[in-house]
Amino acid sequence: MQKFYVWTIGCQMNVADSQKLESAFDQIGLTKASSADEADVVVLNSCVVRQSAEDKVIGMMTSLKPQKLQNPEKNFRFDGMYGRPKN
Template structure:
């Protein structure tokens, strides 16, 4: 295995998740490929906030079936908001998919590839960060506690969990060292940042800390 293809649908949070998965795959020695046909590992990062987005994912998943049938060694993975805690229905619907991953849960795919490639993933994979670019994203809080009647996010991404300030600052520093000039802080509900942290930091504290990161 030497190449991967990731197809992302939906919001900036999904884009950030895909970039972190790319970081893991790159550390395992895999390189991006321009199309599913040329990739050994194919990942679809799904969104179900709108029916049109879900329909696009289903269409793409269906188109991958012939590729998998022709080459059983290809790894096909579905991640993102389409994947809930239980995957029985998805497994029946898409039996040719090798692994299903809920949002931010990359380990099932990493473990599978580690076994197939005979790689010690604990030893070769370090921090997962966004792709170095002029502008990129840093998720600061995952999930949502609002449970709006029209929204599936709390049931797919879970309850709100804030990342520690020091962890976010360190990621920003790493990105600046790699040439990033602009960082967008992401979350389903960024105003809630910090309410679950033991040291009572809030969004203002985080913005002050990130603002102090030295610019390249």
């Protein structure tokens, strides 16, 4: 059985959106994983209005990169709000 992991940072709207997403995953038969390492599907739901939140999102994305390299079949989704690169 496939597992999912949802990581959320940001406002209460993000928390509510993540809860809806988790419910949808439950309804289609996915099991909630306790960490991204255990999951087949990983969702990062972010709101980066503050620099500290942006730093946490970048850190999480960086920590997930080796997982994708080791397991190309693993699915990642990035939702929410993330700024554009600074020029």
